[in-house]
Amino acid sequence: MKSMNPGTHNPARQPIFALLRRFFRWLTTPHVFLAILMLILMIYLIVIPLGRMVETTLTVQKKDLITLKGVAEGDFTFYHWTRMLFTKISKIILYAPLRNSLVVSAGATLFAFFLGAMMAWLVVRTDMPGRNIINNLAIVPYMMPSWTIAMAWTVLFKNRTMGGTPGLLEYLFGQGPPDWLAYGPVPIIISSGLHYYTFFFLFVSTALISIDSNLEEAAAMMGASRARILRRITFPIILPAILSGFIMTFSRVMGTFGGPNVLGVPVRYYTLSTMIRSTIKIGDTADAFVLAIMLILLAMISIYINQRAIGTKKSFETIGGRGLFIRKTNLERWKMPITGLVVLIQFVIAVLPLGLLLLNTFMKSSGEYSLSNLTLQHWIGMSDPNFNDGLPGIFRNPQVYKAAWNSIRLAVVASLLTAILGVILGYSIVKGKNTWLAKVIEQVAFIPYVIPGIAFGAIYISMFARPVGPIPALYGTFALLVLVSVAKNLPFSSRTGVSSMLQVSRELEEAASIAGANAWRRFYRVIFPLTSGGFISGFLLTFISTMRELSLIILLVTPATQVLSSLTMRYTENGSEQQADAVVILLIALIMIGNLLVGRFKKGSLQKGLGI
Template sequence: MSFKKIKSMRSDYQAVLLLILAFSLIATVVYPFFVLILKSFGIANYQLADFNVTAYRAVLKDGQLLAPIANTLKIAIGITALTLAFGTALAWLVTRSDFKYKRAVKGVVFLTFTIPSYIFGISWLQCFGRNGYLNRIYQAFGWDYRFKAYSLLAVIIVMSIHLYPLVFIALVNAFKSVDNSLEDAAILSGAKRIKVFFTITLPLVLPTIWSVGLFVFSRSMANFGVPALLLMPIYQETMTTAIYRSLNNLDFSGAAAISMVLVVVSSAVFVLQQLFLRNKKFTTISTNSGTPKYVKLGKKSTFISAMVFAMLFLTTLLPIAILVVTSFMKRWGLKLQVGNFTLNNYKILFTSELARTALANSVIFGAIAALIAIFISLIVSYTKNFRPYKAATPLAFAASFPMVMPNIVMAIAAILAWNKGIINFYGTPIIIVLTYTALFLPIVIKQIAGLAHNYDHSLEQAARVCGASTVRAAKDVLLPFISPAIKSSFILCLLIALREIPIALMLHAAGTETVGVLLFNMRSNSAGLEATSTVATVVIALSLIGRLILRRIMRVKNS
């Protein structure tokens, strides 16, 4: 076979890959977002003559979006401050001090990380609501209970509990990467520990703090479930719940305009994060070797340990205990007596056709979308990292773009893109799978990219020298190398599908409900908290099992 023929075959192979990639990304990301932009400017059926800014003027000039924007910023700033303070302090204790219970803290943080934020919100209401456990304690002592379970502060606290593990995990890795010799040299020179921390340790981990802080800020703005649970009943809104209200009022242009404002803000935060990381890179001249010299807590050790476990108990163990106990109650509000407990709630749940359908849909939709996302991500990684092609760069950007799109915005874009004309997917499983695929793409790409940087191209070249075709070399060399990332991505996508609410809530129809929809509707339709807690407990159990499997896969991947 001539060299020209081989080169021609390679070009054809590249063209096919890029064509498949382009078509997939147009269907899942580009087209829905394009329609969202058009709709926000009043353009229907691609008639550019309809262009107007009426929707933007309505939501910005009339002031109806000012309160949601203010609430969103207050919540995001509050959550970012709390998570950074608690997560950083806890990470420092675990990595830089002689704190005794490091493994226990890591275990509780891991458990917190598995619980969806909406479930934390449900537990919050059971503890602090009008008929909650805390109110009952107050009544027993004859005290006046005035705590507001529905408020901006409630959203900040609940979301901070949910997101601080992200800060903890990031800062643990950052503190471990700090070269111990720098700190040791400063201490030997007579510097105090507090000065060493602020002049050496903190500057070295500052890029991580900024990066994870901006990520938490972005995730806080994008959350829908907790504000819907704790703010909508008192007629307060964030930007995500304002989108939900506009859609319920059939104001599609208004929903699209608010969505675009949220995307612009999220994109700005993401760009700031990337610029900061690009301009703030710190390097140490030696490797981090040897055992670090931990700061001795001394007499404060007992007090600090008590405070840490009190916080972990209140933020994680108590909410879980409340949910589990309530799930066994005959009815929410009854006294905690043996005669008031039952297994009937679980029997009803597992024999309910709706519950079985919701669980099956979550798994099936999540699995199909995960497989599609993995397939697309493999092509993205292959054409961008393993065998770089210039044409793949804009396609890779498109695949990662959903990272700055909140889930509720993806749902709005999907509704506008697929609810009319010959191709009408609204109310079918297809629209949910397509939107889940867009949601999963940045996650899977990031997982695979983590291994791509360590890939030795000489392995594939050796296989080619031995006579293997491009496909065979990729199958026998490349796929085994990235298989841990593929497995972890699949499990992670399933976990997200199991707990995801806004996409499924807005796109489902009868028969396509998911676990997230079931949980949201049970609470919204004033179903008994004992029934809601039963579903929440099952979701926690499934999430924990999935996380444990994912953790095991990641250990294999890292080894």
């Protein structure tokens, strides 16, 4: 843009004025202006907290005074970095776990890709029956607590290493499965892949919807084979979505704790996320932040690679001015086998765990499968000292209603804000492609994803405990929960924003421009409506993860802002396992209702959007 009128200014006569004018013109370019706004916002919400983390790793902490002599608290030191990176414990605390994390993340991402992309293609582009149901079930695994699939795995594959009674396989065949199948990388990869394939599913299906089948038909008419069309047309178009899915899944698995804790720890297979948690728990925050920063660096590297990949490969704008035509592939004789396979997969990862969870809530005591053991006590029972320490059923408990309302409020407000920011971020990143500004905001927007939630929460307490400038003291208010949830979830919405924005053709904006629409009008009348798919994906991902989030907000909640996820923790600790399961079911039900409402609100565009 700034090179558009090179001849109009005369550097010799009015250099400063011209420079200013050029600068002003650059600044008022919509994507630049928005990018700068986003940058300022993110500096406050993300960069400063990150800076605090770095600062912590470089200063002497109170606890270090026990080992370090001749220094004072707050002094500058490289102690934590050298300790984590170059001592005899580095291999055990950092390098081996890092290697394990990489193996697990890469494996799970690959697995999730095949599963997610296949499901997305089947739902959007084929005539497979029951696509509506599949579409709805596809996000179920992501809604469940991350340890559910890992737990289900141990029920099936448990062997003598974990003591207790035999797992199902050993019970059936008299021989326990080997350790490599029961614990360690293989089951962590599979369970994490199953849990997080939702990212690939959402991103790839959103991208597939926007492909005009005319492109593929044109190729087919020119004699290209199906494989060739897939390789040369479909795949390149959805590549940005795949790469987004790759980054999200990869970093998510890197940071995940539930699966490795259940499946890795028994065989002493530790990952970086386990080690970060372990180090935070013993109170060595600075050491833990060093590990966390290593995790953040890894994520930044993977985004950099992603930027390079998209930068060198041209991205394709598929939403053009012509009508969109999606042709469904007829699966013909493969219809039944493929449907059967998909049904089986979904049964195992969505229906079964959910069903077991639900069944558990109807049992008086867990694990006893007799009819007389069935009860509605955990749902609608009156307070009874023999059950759940006298807690009434969840539908009779006013605390549950209050927490549910808080969860919904938080999730809706936070996801709405996040989704709006996501579209703006996507716009500024895509339109400013290859400028330093776009690259910086893309990187920065991703950082919160890999900052451990508990660290985020702790830093936000100190940042918002007192009024700063125009911002009042937010600690203890609902607004702070919203703020931290928005910051933490920006990565989701910026990814979905970028991948949907990448497909909007420049010609549409140009057409609007010719018709006399100014930049803002173009943005909200043309760009915004066309990227509503990305908006909705961003909204949904934030909605789901905010509903489930615990570690991020645990330090920031007050009793008045108690949410459902903290209730599940309370009940689990109490030994009221079924009560906790009932709350998890309630949570999932609320998320599903939210999902349906979003579809209804946008006049069914989510359903239509996903090709159904």
